[in-house]
Amino acid sequence: MKRILVLHGPNLNLLGQREPEVYGRQTLADIDGELAMLADQLDLAIDTFQSNHEGDLIDRIHASANDGFSGIIINPGGLTHTSVALRDAISSIELPVIEAHLSNIHARESFRHHSYVAGVVIGQVSGFGATSYQLALRGLAAHLA
Numbered sequence: 001m002k003r004i005l006v007l008h009g010p011n012l013n014l015l016g017q018r019e020p021e022v023y024g025r026q027t028l029a030d031i032d033g034e035l036a037m038l039a040d041q042l043d044l045a046i047d048t049f050q051s052n053h054e055g056d057l058i059d060r061i062h063a064s065a066n067d068g069f070s071g072i073i074i075n076p077g078g079l080t081h082t083s084v085a086l087r088d089a090i091s092s093i094e095l096p097v098i099e100a101h102l103s104n105i106h107a108r109e110s111f112r113h114h115s116y117v118a119g120v121v122i123g124q125v126s127g128f129g130a131t132s133y134q135l136a137l138r139g140l141a142a143h144l145a
């Protein structure tokens with residue numbers, strides 16, 4: 001069975017506790033649980049990892065192929081708009097990567113309109129709440145099939 005790595009960036013551990021009008025009421029554990037059920041239906045397995053530390057996310061990306069993953073879904077959080085290092089890490093691996101966002105980053109403040117990682121992923125899903133991750137997983141499944 002193919003394994004997908006799901007990476008959640010800084011502050012996403014706060015989901016469900018703050019700013020529900022922007023990010024919804026589901027916790028990260030809720031989102032991961034639903035995603036695991038969809039993965040099962042798609043005959044995929046997911047491993048999830050959240051970190052508030054850029055380097056930890058980069059280390060997981062570097063190790064992803066050796067760790068046996070076939071693709072990555074990443075919500076880089078605020079690092080989306082700041083991190084050349086994260087972009088370079090994604091660019092350095094050969095696995096397909098999909099960028100997912102809960103909110104529509106293009107409909108928010110102008111500093112959120114630019115994503116450093118958008119140019120090195122196979123696609124971006126933005127604005128569907130927790131469903132963004134599920135759409136990303138379906139897209140990745142189709143890409144890998």
Ligand code: CA2
Binds near residue numbers: 011
């Ligand atoms: O919409 C998304 O998924 C974002 O990646 C979320 C980031 C934001 O910086 C991006 O522009 C868009 C923020 C994640 C922080 O999540 C929080 C959750 C609850 C309370 C406070 C922050």
